[in-house]
Amino acid sequence: AIFLLLCLATLVVGNIVALVQTNIKRMLAYSSIAHAGYALIGVVAAGRTEHSSGIASVLLYIALYTFMTFGAFAIVAMLRKGTLEGEEIEDFTGLAKRHPLPALLMLVFMVSLAGIPPTAGFIGKLYVFRSAVEAGMAWLAAIALLFAAISAYYYLRVVMVMYMRDPIEGTAPVPRLVMSPTLSIVLACAVAGVVIFGIYPNPLVNLALQAVSTLK
Structure with missing residues (x-):
C-alpha cells in the first residue's frame, strides 16, 4: 500500500509541477519525479504477483530513462556553453533554424521522454504498464x-x-557550438540507446530478466 501511494503521489506531483515550468532544467528535474512514479508501477506490480516481470520492468525503465535524461541535460549544457542560449524554454525558440543538429537530438530525447514510439521511452512505459495489467x-x-x-x-x-x-x-546565431569529448560521448551513447533500444529492446529486456533471476 505504501508503494502504491508513493507511486500515485509521484505521478501526480511530478507531472503537474513539471507542466507549469518555464525553465527546462526545472521541467526535467520535476518530470524525473514522475518517471520515478512510472518505475514504481513495476514495484507495485511485483508485490502483487510472483512473476519477475515487475522488477525487470523497473530495471529496464531506469536503464532507458538514463539514456534519455542524460542526453537532454547534455544538450542543455552544450547550448549553455554557446552563451547565447539560456535555460528558459522560450530560449529554444527557432533552435532548429539556428542549430539544426542540437535541435534534432533534443527532438529525439523529448519524444522519448514523452513515451512516443519507436523510442526507448515507449518501450520503458510499455513494460511497466504491462506488468501492472498482468498483476490485475x-x-x-x-x-x-x-x-x-x-x-x-x-x-x-x-x-x-x-x-x-x-x-x-x-538573436545572433552562434557560429560554432563547442562540444567536449566527454559531451560527445554522452550524446552519442544517449541517442544510440534511445534509438536502438526503441527499435530492438530484446537485449536489454533479457539482461533485466537475468538480473532479476540472479537476485532470486
Missing part, C-alpha cells in the same frame, strides 16, 4: 497512461518551440 491492476496502468499524456504536452512543447517558431528577432 489495469486501473493503475490507465491512470499512468493519463499522466503520460500530460507529460507528452510539456515535452512536445519544447519541440514546438524549436521547430514551429522563428528565431527571436535580434
Whole structure:
C-alpha cells in the first residue's frame, strides 16, 4: 500500500509541477519525479504477483530513462556553453533554424521522454504498464497512461518551440557550438540507446530478466 501511494503521489506531483515550468532544467528535474512514479508501477506490480516481470520492468525503465535524461541535460549544457542560449524554454525558440543538429537530438530525447514510439521511452512505459495489467491492476496502468499524456504536452512543447517558431528577432546565431569529448560521448551513447533500444529492446529486456533471476 505504501508503494502504491508513493507511486500515485509521484505521478501526480511530478507531472503537474513539471507542466507549469518555464525553465527546462526545472521541467526535467520535476518530470524525473514522475518517471520515478512510472518505475514504481513495476514495484507495485511485483508485490502483487510472483512473476519477475515487475522488477525487470523497473530495471529496464531506469536503464532507458538514463539514456534519455542524460542526453537532454547534455544538450542543455552544450547550448549553455554557446552563451547565447539560456535555460528558459522560450530560449529554444527557432533552435532548429539556428542549430539544426542540437535541435534534432533534443527532438529525439523529448519524444522519448514523452513515451512516443519507436523510442526507448515507449518501450520503458510499455513494460511497466504491462506488468501492472498482468498483476490485475489495469486501473493503475490507465491512470499512468493519463499522466503520460500530460507529460507528452510539456515535452512536445519544447519541440514546438524549436521547430514551429522563428528565431527571436535580434538573436545572433552562434557560429560554432563547442562540444567536449566527454559531451560527445554522452550524446552519442544517449541517442544510440534511445534509438536502438526503441527499435530492438530484446537485449536489454533479457539482461533485466537475468538480473532479476540472479537476485532470486
